[in-house]
Amino acid sequence: TEESKTLGCGIASVIFVSGLISEEFYGKELILADRETVEQEADGILKEADVCDVAFLVVGDPFGATTHSDLVLRAVKLGIPYKIIHNASIMNAVGCCGLQLYSFGETVSIVFWTDTWKPESFFDKIEKNRQNGMHTLCLLDIKVREQSLENLMKGRKIYEPPRYMSVNQAAEQLLAIIQNRRLQGEEPEVTENTICVGLARVGALDQKIASGTLQQMSTVELGGPLHSLIVTGTMHPLELEMLKLFTVDSSSFENNAFQRTA
Incomplete structure (x- = not known):
């Protein structure tokens, strides 16, 4: 469930998503963000979030994995606001x-x-x-x-x-x-x-x-x-x-x- 994809920052947002999502749907290039990226390069994700909106999408509910709680805690320490949209899991x-x-x-x-x-x-x-x-x-x-x-x-x-x-x-x-x-x-x-x-x-x-x-x-x-x-x-x-x-x-x-x- 950690395997994700990301949209380039562009004008408004960087979006990390799981599964096969159409680039045409978002109008942005999709870049794979696997478990290693999410766990070891979280600072890079949050650095982008400091200058534009970031949406992090996963299979199932966002808090089905402790990695995602770690991202929230890091964001809070950096003063980056966040919003949760729950999902079925x-x-x-x-x-x-x-x-x-x-x-x-x-x-x-x-x-x-x-x-x-x-x-x-x-x-x-x-x-x-x-x-x-x-x-x-x-x-x-x-x-x-x-x-x-x-x-x-x-x-x-x-x-x-x-x-x-x-x-x-x-x-x-x-x-x-x-x-x-x-x-x-x-x-x-x-x-x-x-x-x-x-x-x-x-x-x-x-x-x-x-x-x-x-x-x-x-x-x-x-x-x-x-x-x-x-x-x-x-x-x-x-x-x-x-x-x-x-x-x-x-x-x-x-x-x-x-x-x-x-």
Whole structure:
């Protein structure tokens, strides 16, 4: 969500925007402002804001990332006035699957594992939410303009192709953690049969939603990015009725879902 574009200052404004925006629409040249630019060159952005209007546009709500709070704090210190225009984000649009927003616990991020780095800390938060009867929204990893270790060490500005974690990749990592915990003598709160929800491209015309067991989520195909995964907690009967609209296998859904109803 940090990948942005910027309009040249010109007469009135510099605009940082996310996504594919037409230059014809704004009548200005669009210049890419990626995460590195936003985080490391914030002073340059604010220097322009001191002499002309700047609009900073992102995917989702402006305060879905701490980087954007940092820009506000920097602007205040420099005496630059600002105005916020809020937007929808996955944090509230996720309600489209039928799960009630006030029944969600702490949101977690699931990162891509590597051969030497396989963190599991987010799983503990999912379990804590589930023990409290709460659903967990899992935000899935995005790798944009990432450098290989070799290129990073040699200072070469060569970037890897972008990667976006899918629902089935996230589910596979969760299943691996479950197996690891069992090998350690634990019986996890989250299992292969826990009802989950996969979402893709929420808000777009081709958005996809699928509900089923965690095991089923490891094989579901929802197409292109961006994806999110929900691990359910205790569900209200109305939530169950909504999730039935998106089930990948109604028989297994019924068998597992009603074990966790309010």
